[in-house]
Amino acid sequence: MISSITSRPRVLAIAEAANPEWVSVPLVGWSLAQALRDVADVHLVTQVRNRDAILRAGLIEGRDFTAIDSESVARPLWALAEKLRMGEGKGWTTLQAFNALIYPWFERLVWKEFGPAIKAGEYDIVHRITPLSPTITSPIASKVNRARVPFVLGPINGGVPWPKHFDAERRAEKEWLSYLRSAYKHLPGRHSTLKHASAIVVGSRHTQxxxxxxxxxxxxxxxxxxxxxxxxxxxxxxxxxxLKASFVGRLVPYKGADMLIAASADLLRSGRMTLDIIGDGPMLGQLMAQAASLGCKKGLTFHKWIPHADVQSILSQSHILSFPSIREFGGGVVLEAMALGVVPVIVDYAGPGELVTADTGFKVPCGSRDEIIAAFGRTLTDLSDRLFGNPAALAPMAQAAKARVDEYFLWSRKAAQIKEVYEWTLGTKRAEKPDIFRAALRPVAATMP
Structure with a gap:
């Protein structure tokens, strides 16, 4: 049955993390919510910590967004979580476990504020954009369903298993709870959230x-x-x-910067390659010592932390993004490189493995540490050989990478994709479930052309 809604849908976008001045999940939440304004009438509901940044971005409080103050519960629990994660940037699973306790209180306050309007039919869709984690339940889903308003969940993504050869890296990341992660499937509220969602948007095949x-x-x-x-x-x-290569990311074990240095040491020593490492983290000293011990400091530059907006200035001087991360949920940096026309070289696992195709980049199999180093070394050597005497050798692949981003991954394109979900959920214009990425993200061989 086709709905009577013919104009732009009125969407209450719940994005607890949505901040234009941060990166990772908050930037995803902000960017998608903003892009959706081109296809829907959106009111953003977010946590009060994002309020000032959103005001600086030009939105009007009350008209464009509402900031919910859940700090009475969130602040003390986040402080405890930071203590238990045992190091900055570590213990991601621990943080998500605490978020599973904190987030329902935020949604309780959202319902208190917006429940009457939802029940009165003032919104055509309620869409939870963040948290992205599939382990976080949405108590509001059943209430929205009872109000006969579609509830859209997602994108949700995360929980990619640690590769079997990298248990030492898992321990170094303080990921003790990851051994028990599958227990989230039995958490109270998970079945209710999924049951009462009208559409579930997943960000990876693993999450699906x-x-x-x-x-x-x-x-x-x-x-x-x-x-x-x-x-x-x-x-x-x-x-x-x-060959000019860049690495962008936190300097932590699973990102694999140490494997990259080992794989490129010969090329760096011989002057056939340069490497810019953009990022900071607990492994910086170890990586600098590794480069010194391998005698490859001359062609290697550690830029440490630089503002996200300035990353492209360095990245755009590169032929390739060399990124041997072994556990990447989304792989945003891969898309950023492709958008500039920088060819990605990645491990064929999880997020990056789904974003890169045979004509837009190079994928090496996810094996043991030694196998990845050897495969990256062979790939980098081959690329160095190709470029010698032919500086434009990678230009066709760089153009294909940029074209792929322009077609599927600009935020304007993401909004159009979610619009199709809305139309299907509401029954307007579309009776069949959209299959947006059936051709776009087809499985490809992990090989070099």
């Missing part, structure tokens, strides 16, 4: 595989990361026929 069969008919696959062309608008212009 964790949705029970009973709900697969309303599950849609749309990767969560997108690109803002205003933030990434330079064009890659690497000079010369020496």
């Amino acid at each position: 595989s964790e949705i029970p069969d009973a709900y697969q008919d309303k599950t849609l696959y749309i990767p969560e990361n997108g690109i803002d062309p205003a933030r990434f608008n330079q064009r890659a212009t690497p000079n010369g026929d020496v």
